[in-house]
Amino acid sequence: MAVDTGILSKLTNKTSEIEEALRAHRKATVYEEKLVGMFDDLNALWNVAKQELDSLGLADLCADADDKFEAIRKTARGTRPSKARLKSQIKQAATAVRALKIKVESQATPQDYPRLKVRADSLKDDVLREIVQEAFRCWKIGSPRACIVLSWCAVEAKIFNTYRSKWTIAQIKKQVPESDRKEIQVFDDLTTVSDAYLLRGLRDARLLTPTEYKVLDGVCNTYRNIAAHAGARKPISDAEVSSAVENMIAFLEKSI
Numbered sequence: 001m002a003v004d005t006g007i008l009s010k011l012t013n014k015t016s017e018i019e020e021a022l023r024a025h026r027k028a029t030v031y032e033e034k035l036v037g038m039f040d041d042l043n044a045l046w047n048v049a050k051q052e053l054d055s056l057g058l059a060d061l062c063a064d065a066d067d068k069f070e071a072i073r074k075t076a077r078g079t080r081p082s083k084a085r086l087k088s089q090i091k092q093a094a095t096a097v098r099a100l101k102i103k104v105e106s107q108a109t110p111q112d113y114p115r116l117k118v119r120a121d122s123l124k125d126d127v128l129r130e131i132v133q134e135a136f137r138c139w140k141i142g143s144p145r146a147c148i149v150l151s152w153c154a155v156e157a158k159i160f161n162t163y164r165s166k167w168t169i170a171q172i173k174k175q176v177p178e179s180d181r182k183e184i185q186v187f188d189d190l191t192t193v194s195d196a197y198l199l200r201g202l203r204d205a206r207l208l209t210p211t212e213y214k215v216l217d218g219v220c221n222t223y224r225n226i227a228a229h230a231g232a233r234k235p236i237s238d239a240e241v242s243s244a245v246e247n248m249i250a251f252l253e254k255s256i
Contacts (some may be wrong), residue, residue: 071089
């Protein structure tokens with residue numbers, strides 16, 4: 001689920017701004033046009049936040065904060081808006097927004113994200129770890145397709161590094177018949193060879209078990225292709241992302 005908590009951060013900043021303005025206000029009641037306008041801005045900002053959360057199906061989380069902002073609105077628009085009461089209500093609203101932000105962020109994080117993120121952060125290869133960490137940032141903000149494509153980039157990098165470290169170009173052409181083309185002259189040319197063929201070569205060299213090969217080939221042919229190419233398929237679910245990413249991480253963790 002993609003949830004941008006930026007609007008809640010803006011609310012927090014606005015409540016802090018109003019608290020500062022109230023501290024500087026010397027009268028017991030608040031009639032100053034600038035201050036009254038700040039309360040109007042706060043109310044408008046809260047309405048935008050509610051609409052965004054409602055569009056994400058999170059309206060139920062807003063009840064406490066909504067009560068706090070409604071109390072502020074009534075006081076600020078009353079006949080004698082009390083500075084002391086508004087200071088107290090603003091403080092309560094700020095606390096409610098912080099609590100709401102925590103709730104929203106907990107809703108936004110995919111279930112398996114924390115567990116798999118630990119494994120991603122523990123990858124020993126610096127380059128692969130950086131690629132996968134970028135993939136996880138995409139996943140967290142609700143871009144599962146980008147997460148899968150970037151994770152597969154790390155898989156590809158390991159595949160190419162494995163071929164580079166194990167065999168010469170001539171040996172690779174024997175190991176992977178589909179690469180036996182005159183245009184394959186240097187290791188970088190392997191990027192023109194299908195990942196499926198390169199995976200099969202690792203399996204045939206017994207660097208991947210038949211099960212590992214089947215799993216990775218499935219990730220490539222199903223989720224990687226769906227994520228990278230346009231199509232009418234339904235959106236990829238968090239469960240599907242979790243499964244695909246976990247299988248890719250398992251390969252990246254494997255010592256070859």
